[in-house]
Amino acid sequence: MNRESLKEKAAKRAVEYVKSGMRVGIGTGSTVKYVILELARKIKAGELENIVGVATSIESENLARENGIKTEDLDERKLDVAIDGADEIAPNLDLIKGAGGAFLREKLVELQANEFIVVADETKLVNHLGEKMPVPVEMVRFGFEATMKRLESFGKPVLRRKNNEIILTDNGNFIADLKFENGDPEKPAAELKQLSGVVETGLFLGMAKRAIVAFENEIKEFTR
Amino acid sequence: MNRESLKEKAAKRAVEYVKSGMRVGIGTGSTVKYVILELARKIKAGELENIVGVATSIESENLARENGIKTEDLDERKLDVAIDGADEIAPNLDLIKGAGGAFLREKLVELQANEFIVVADETKLVNHLGEKMPVPVEMVRFGFEATMKRLESFGKPVLRRKNNEIILTDNGNFIADLKFENGDPEKPAAELKQLSGVVETGLFLGMAKRAIVAFENEIKEFTR
Numbered sequence: 001m002n003r004e005s006l007k008e009k010a011a012k013r014a015v016e017y018v019k020s021g022m023r024v025g026i027g028t029g030s031t032v033k034y035v036i037l038e039l040a041r042k043i044k045a046g047e048l049e050n051i052v053g054v055a056t057s058i059e060s061e062n063l064a065r066e067n068g069i070k071t072e073d074l075d076e077r078k079l080d081v082a083i084d085g086a087d088e089i090a091p092n093l094d095l096i097k098g099a100g101g102a103f104l105r106e107k108l109v110e111l112q113a114n115e116f117i118v119v120a121d122e123t124k125l126v127n128h129l130g131e132k133m134p135v136p137v138e139m140v141r142f143g144f145e146a147t148m149k150r151l152e153s154f155g156k157p158v159l160r161r162k163n164n165e166i167i168l169t170d171n172g173n174f175i176a177d178l179k180f181e182n183g184d185p186e187k188p189a190a191e192l193k194q195l196s197g198v199v200e201t202g203l204f205l206g207m208a209k210r211a212i213v214a215f216e217n218e219i220k221e222f223t224r
Numbered sequence: 225m226n227r228e229s230l231k232e233k234a235a236k237r238a239v240e241y242v243k244s245g246m247r248v249g250i251g252t253g254s255t256v257k258y259v260i261l262e263l264a265r266k267i268k269a270g271e272l273e274n275i276v277g278v279a280t281s282i283e284s285e286n287l288a289r290e291n292g293i294k295t296e297d298l299d300e301r302k303l304d305v306a307i308d309g310a311d312e313i314a315p316n317l318d319l320i321k322g323a324g325g326a327f328l329r330e331k332l333v334e335l336q337a338n339e340f341i342v343v344a345d346e347t348k349l350v351n352h353l354g355e356k357m358p359v360p361v362e363m364v365r366f367g368f369e370a371t372m373k374r375l376e377s378f379g380k381p382v383l384r385r386k387n388n389e390i391i392l393t394d395n396g397n398f399i400a401d402l403k404f405e406n407g408d409p410e411k412p413a414a415e416l417k418q419l420s421g422v423v424e425t426g427l428f429l430g431m432a433k434r435a436i437v438a439f440e441n442e443i444k445e446f447t448r
Contacts, residue, residue, distance in 0.1 A: 074366065074367040074369075074370060075367075075369045075370065076369035076370050076372070076373045104364065104366070104420075105366050105367070107420050108364070108366060108367040108370060108371075108420055108421055109367070111370070111420055112367070112370050140328065140332070140395055140423065141395070142298065142328070142329050142332060142394070142395060143298040143299075143329070143332040143333070143336070145298075145299040145300035146298060146299065146300050146332065146335070146336050147332075148300070149300045170366070171364055171365070171366060171396070172395070172396045190418060193417065193418055194414060194417050194418065196328075196331050196332055196335055196424060197332055199364065199423050200420060
């Protein structure tokens, strides 16, 4: 089965956890696209009613609205469930997220959810975080060189660019991708967030309660 | 002596610590205005040469430039000295800053300084932080109601407004003023910074090495 079909399968399984009347956190990315389309299909078919989506990016919000899903901004209310992808999934369901750049809003939405479900294909499973991916770190623009310097005591930070332009997040900040050369990026997660100039990291520790992972021939669910 | 003369006196004493060739962090606020004017006077008089100012706000940067002080943006280089005001000064020189709203940039600049000097009049001295002032907390706009809710476990947060409009910082964020009803705001400083949605707090702990405080009849210096 090709990669896209795998993503679609995992997304459909995740949407089975959405029930009528729920407030649903909607992540960002290529797998979540299928979550949005499946939610929209079920709403149109009358299989789900009174669904409110709370999106983690302008991109997902637009896609949800275009497909007829009612959306609202995140406020102080809890969400029933949130569904999102990940870049790396450790055996204990700790995650690295942020390759797409929306991880700050994703974290804020997913912290408000009673259950956070991560969906992915098997290529995202790792034995330990940082195996393949750097940890994205969202930084305040002002003085970002000094902040990057501070990040050097943890690993090798690279300012994220696209076509040679420094990328701005939806929140107007910069991103450094921090490659951990030795050791476990989970340990310094709190120290990283503590640094002045750092807004948030792409380490999602202790947050996902369930992972729905598409393998070549089956969908597996893992719970914390 | 009136309050303005006291501020001016303290500012002039602080500028005595600036030597030719220094990179100088320039704070923000009513006392720092006199620091800028005194720096400019000394440069014009030839008493100081090769001074570069690194400002903590657009306001201070403009005032410095208008008065002929060369300014540069903060980068990864260290500053020799930084001079700024404070809203509360504890006996150990821990500070609350941020009534003016520029505390994130102030902290980023002052962390880069080899010596951070705080200037104030005696009304800013307190026995313990939080005695008179709330602790300003700069928050990401997205989901700020959820962030405010999280702040409630520490004290009473009030969203900062001016003429009924929510104030935006130079970094495009919101500010909550967090009143500690019982206990010492220094203890949860790290926990506050750790919260998702929180960018920075106005608690400047362990940073100021020297305080220059104007009393009615004298200037006193305190060192850590």
